Amino acid sequence: MxxxxxxxxxxxxxxxxxxxxxxxxxxxxxxxxxxxxxxxxxxxxxxxxxxxxxxxxxxxxxxxxxxQLQSFKASLLIDYLQTAHRYFLDQKTPEIAAMIEKTIQEDEGNKKYYDLIKKFFNEYLEEFSHHIEQEDQVIFPHVLELEKALDSGIINQSLRNKVTLHPIAAYEAEHEDVEAKIFDLKNIIIRYLPTPKNDHLWYQILREIFTLEKELAEHARIEDMILIPKVEAMEKTIRGGK
Amino acid sequence: MGQFRTVVVIEQNYLIQAGLEAIISELPGMVFQKACLGTENNLSGLLIKQNPDVIIVNPEALTEPATVFLNTLNRQISPIIIGLTDSKAAEHLKSPFTHLLFFSDNKLEIQKKIRDICEPVSDREDKKQVLSKREVDILKEVALGLTNQEIANKLFLSVHTVMTHRKNINKKLGIKTVSGLTMYALMNQLVSMEEMENKQ
Known part of the structure; x- marks a missing residue:
C-alpha cells in the first residue's frame, strides 16, 4: 500500500x-x-x-x-540518518546487550555459552559502531559540502577532484560483513545454543535481533535508494562543471 | 540456505510475474526472491551476485539469446533453470531449456512441475549436515585465526581445496563469519579457550 x-x-x-x-x-x-x-x-x-x-x-x-527525491535537501536526509544512527547505538543495541547480560546473570550453569554470545555481540557492536562513525564523520560531511557548494555556486577544484576520484558509489560495499554477523548470531542461537532457564527472555533476545536486522536492512535501503541517487546527481552536476 | 530454495522470475508481463509469485509461495520450502523484467542492465551479473537456486525465465524477455544468457550463468553459478513460454512457441525458444513451463499450464501442473524439477525426494532426506573429519580440522584452524594460505601449508592442501572446504563448512553450519565459526568451535570444544588465548 x-x-x-x-x-x-x-x-x-x-x-x-x-x-x-x-x-x-x-x-x-x-x-x-x-x-x-x-x-x-x-x-x-x-x-x-x-x-x-x-x-x-x-x-x-x-x-x-x-x-520526490529532488524536492528535499540532502541535509534533511542526513539529519534523519544521524538520528537513526543514534537510535541504533544508544537505544537498540544496548537493550539487546542488557538482555544478554541478564541471561548470563540468571543462568550460572550455562554461563560459558552465554559469555560467548556476549563476546560475539560485542565484536559485532565494535564493527557496527566503526561503520556508523565512518558515515557520520566522513561521508555525511562530504555530502553536506557538496550541497553547500551547489547552493552557493562556488565549486572549487579540490571538491571537483574529490568527486571524480572518490565517487559515492564506492561507499556501500562494507555493509556486508556487519550484516553477515547478525545472520550468524541468529543461526547460532536457533541451531546450536542451549535455551537458558528463562526461555521467554531468550525468545525476546532472538526477536530483538530479528527486529534489529530488519531495521538495519531498511536503514541501508534508505541510504541506497534515497541518499546515494541524490548524491550521484549532485556529483554529476559538479563534474559537469556547472 | 539449507533446504529452502530461492526463486527468481524473469518475465515482462506483470500479471504472469505476480501469478508465479503466488503459486511459488504456496510450495513448501520455496522462497520467492525477486522478479526481473529481463531488460535490467547487466542482468546476469546481478543474478550471479544474488545466486538464486531456481530461475524461471521467459526467453523473450531477455535482451540476449537464451543460450548466451544460460552459458554466462552456468559458468559462475549453477541454478536450476526453467524456461517459461507458450506451448506453441517456436522451437528455438524452447530448445535451450531442459525444463519448461507453459502459459497454458494450470496451477496444479505448474506446482507439480516445479516440485518435480526442484526437489527429488531423496535429495531432501540425504543431506545430513554433519562436518567431515577434514572439515573439522579446517574449522579448528579457522577458529585459531589462520588464513587460508596458512591452513593450506599446515595441512598440506592447496588453497583452492581449503576454500572449497570452507564453503562447505559455511553451508553446513549456516555460519558465514570467522567470529561465528570461532564461536561454534568453542561451543563444541573443537578448540579450547586456552588455545584461543595462546594464539594471541
Missing amino acids: LIDQKMKMADVVLHDPTLVPIINRFGIHLGFGDRTIEEICEEHQLHLQFFVTILNAFHDKLYFPTE
Missing part, C-alpha cells in the same frame, strides 16, 4: 505498527487522534514530502521514490 499525506496517521500505524520507531525519530509520538499525516507534519514543522517518502520506503520494500 502506498502511504499518502491525506491518510490519517492512526490508520497508517494500525496498518503497520513497525513504523512507530521511525515516526518517533521525527519527534512524533502516539496519541495522534484523528489527524492526517499532512496536519501532523504542519504541526511539527516537518517537510511533508520527505516524511511521506521515508514512511513509504520503510513500509514497502519495493518502493522507489523518483521525482
Whole structure:
C-alpha cells in the first residue's frame, strides 16, 4: 500500500505498527487522534514530502521514490540518518546487550555459552559502531559540502577532484560483513545454543535481533535508494562543471 | 540456505510475474526472491551476485539469446533453470531449456512441475549436515585465526581445496563469519579457550 499525506496517521500505524520507531525519530509520538499525516507534519514543522517518502520506503520494500527525491535537501536526509544512527547505538543495541547480560546473570550453569554470545555481540557492536562513525564523520560531511557548494555556486577544484576520484558509489560495499554477523548470531542461537532457564527472555533476545536486522536492512535501503541517487546527481552536476 | 530454495522470475508481463509469485509461495520450502523484467542492465551479473537456486525465465524477455544468457550463468553459478513460454512457441525458444513451463499450464501442473524439477525426494532426506573429519580440522584452524594460505601449508592442501572446504563448512553450519565459526568451535570444544588465548 502506498502511504499518502491525506491518510490519517492512526490508520497508517494500525496498518503497520513497525513504523512507530521511525515516526518517533521525527519527534512524533502516539496519541495522534484523528489527524492526517499532512496536519501532523504542519504541526511539527516537518517537510511533508520527505516524511511521506521515508514512511513509504520503510513500509514497502519495493518502493522507489523518483521525482520526490529532488524536492528535499540532502541535509534533511542526513539529519534523519544521524538520528537513526543514534537510535541504533544508544537505544537498540544496548537493550539487546542488557538482555544478554541478564541471561548470563540468571543462568550460572550455562554461563560459558552465554559469555560467548556476549563476546560475539560485542565484536559485532565494535564493527557496527566503526561503520556508523565512518558515515557520520566522513561521508555525511562530504555530502553536506557538496550541497553547500551547489547552493552557493562556488565549486572549487579540490571538491571537483574529490568527486571524480572518490565517487559515492564506492561507499556501500562494507555493509556486508556487519550484516553477515547478525545472520550468524541468529543461526547460532536457533541451531546450536542451549535455551537458558528463562526461555521467554531468550525468545525476546532472538526477536530483538530479528527486529534489529530488519531495521538495519531498511536503514541501508534508505541510504541506497534515497541518499546515494541524490548524491550521484549532485556529483554529476559538479563534474559537469556547472 | 539449507533446504529452502530461492526463486527468481524473469518475465515482462506483470500479471504472469505476480501469478508465479503466488503459486511459488504456496510450495513448501520455496522462497520467492525477486522478479526481473529481463531488460535490467547487466542482468546476469546481478543474478550471479544474488545466486538464486531456481530461475524461471521467459526467453523473450531477455535482451540476449537464451543460450548466451544460460552459458554466462552456468559458468559462475549453477541454478536450476526453467524456461517459461507458450506451448506453441517456436522451437528455438524452447530448445535451450531442459525444463519448461507453459502459459497454458494450470496451477496444479505448474506446482507439480516445479516440485518435480526442484526437489527429488531423496535429495531432501540425504543431506545430513554433519562436518567431515577434514572439515573439522579446517574449522579448528579457522577458529585459531589462520588464513587460508596458512591452513593450506599446515595441512598440506592447496588453497583452492581449503576454500572449497570452507564453503562447505559455511553451508553446513549456516555460519558465514570467522567470529561465528570461532564461536561454534568453542561451543563444541573443537578448540579450547586456552588455545584461543595462546594464539594471541
